[in-house]
Amino acid sequence: MADTLTESERIERGGKRINWIRSRMRLLAGVRADFERDRPFAGLSIGVSLHLEPKTAVLLEVLQAGGAAIVGTGNHGSTQDDIVAVLKAKGMQLYGKRDDDLDQHLKNVAQVVAARPDILLDNGADLVALAIKAGTVGSIRGGTEETTSGGDRLRDELAGKVPFPIIVINDSPLKQIAENRHAVGQSIVESFMRITNLMIPGRRFVVVGYGWCGRGIAQYLDALGGRVAVVETDAIKALEAALDGYRVGKIEDLAGWGEVFITATGRPGVIGEAAIARMRSGAILANSGHFPWEIDVAALRTQATGSELVDDSLERIELADGRHVVLVADGRMFNLAGREPKGNSIESMDIGFMLQALSLARVAGDSRAALVEGAQPVPADINQTIARRMVAEMGVDL
Incomplete structure (x- = not known):
């Protein structure tokens, strides 16, 4: 605004x-x-x-x-x-x-x-x-x-x-523990609630990446009653996520299950066209990484038949097959690029x-x-x- x-x-x-x-x-x-x-x-x-x-x-x-x-x-x-x-x-x-x-x-x-x-x-x-x-x-x-x-x-x-x-x-282990795990976890969940005004309990979340930030996001969603699944390609981190009690799988396999997808990898294109094609109508896509490249927004827009800004942090994107998805903060780090950012x-x-x-x-x-x-x-x-x-x-x- x-x-x-x-x-x-x-x-x-x-x-x-x-x-x-x-x-x-x-x-x-x-x-x-x-x-x-x-x-x-x-x-x-x-x-x-x-x-x-x-x-x-x-x-x-x-x-x-x-x-x-x-x-x-x-x-x-x-x-x-x-x-x-x-x-x-x-x-x-x-x-x-x-x-x-x-x-x-x-x-x-x-x-x-x-x-x-x-x-x-x-x-x-x-x-x-x-x-x-x-x-x-x-x-x-x-x-x-x-x-x-x-x-x-x-x-x-x-x-x-x-x-x-x-x-x-x-x-630094200090940043990994205090900032990445606990602060990012808290701030991402708080920002999601404030921006969307949706409840956490019972909602199905897919956290993409189980580094320190992904751990924290999953932990805080789980603590508030969210149902959490994790996408992680590193075998040791995937094992950790499974032992922490989360469902673990490939993005393609979890795309139809999840209601909210939050990326935390630092890598480009981790949610791409193939995953978006499997998502249920109304799926919410949000990125917590530094660069706005973890969600392939360009590929998403090529599938779009129209879009509507709900406000400055939420965009409803209509797809050719009649489904729609909701993009948070244009794919940018939404706890700082979204509405009323606190970080x-x-x-x-x-x-x-x-x-x-x-x-x-x-x-x-x-x-x-x-x-x-x-x-x-x-x-x-x-x-x-x-x-x-x-x-x-x-x-x-x-």
Whole structure:
């Protein structure tokens, strides 16, 4: 829906939202105090491609407090305009709006790369890929990658092409447990209920992918009474899903059984034309992965005889054989690209963004010599430091 607020109204609204989030992110508050004292990013710029929402704003404030100049953009479809307005007012150089189409989003990413940042904070490896294509990698000291999808790109498509260290935040067990399993699980189920206004108990859900995010989605659906099946091609993960009590099968075999299909793989085309052809009328298709490619939306539209937007997050698509399916958020990550997005819980992102902040400081500092070129996990000492601080916040004495 169109944003009719003035710039001052956006700043006021966004500022209130950020203030609430900041007040609950106690781990980042401690990091900010350290960064204000030590200034690990003094004289350096950080190029950012990350969902621009209130929790991200707190992270960027912390990096700025550490001396960083911030130049960045959001991810496609998830930018929140009031948050961008606040951050621009703080002197950050940001590009993008919520209603940007994919072409404009890619132009925004190109503007970030053209600014020649010293360090990258990437989400989906968009900045890294474009810097390699543009031949501007020589000025980059290193960076971080937030997601499963980006880690896969770095190790597959971009393998051997990245001449600087990239710490993959998603490889941290802290992110896998706190953010991917519990926060994504909670936020996807909450977003489904809010966007569709449908009940969970008794409804048949097919979760495609049983990595950490898929585990969490299945767990939270099951806890609320959903009937859950899992599609997983990895034999060990499929065994785990079966032992966790879920029906496990191929997408083609589960397509006629499911009522709601949620993808969580990071891979393209996991729900394609053949699966859609077997689905019952009224099936709901939703994606929780970073890239809007897990549901083959192009193939779906080739089968369509018409469509109707129910609202800005739900589209009823009529098929030639008389059936219809419902597409959520145009196949984008619907807990951030759907209506009234909240995303992952504050506490989980407090952990995840502390991982980001300390990893970026490692890339910027003298100890970066211990890092290697290309994708690599979060250093063990950073994981241990954050885990100890988090359990202390929870009142656990180790």
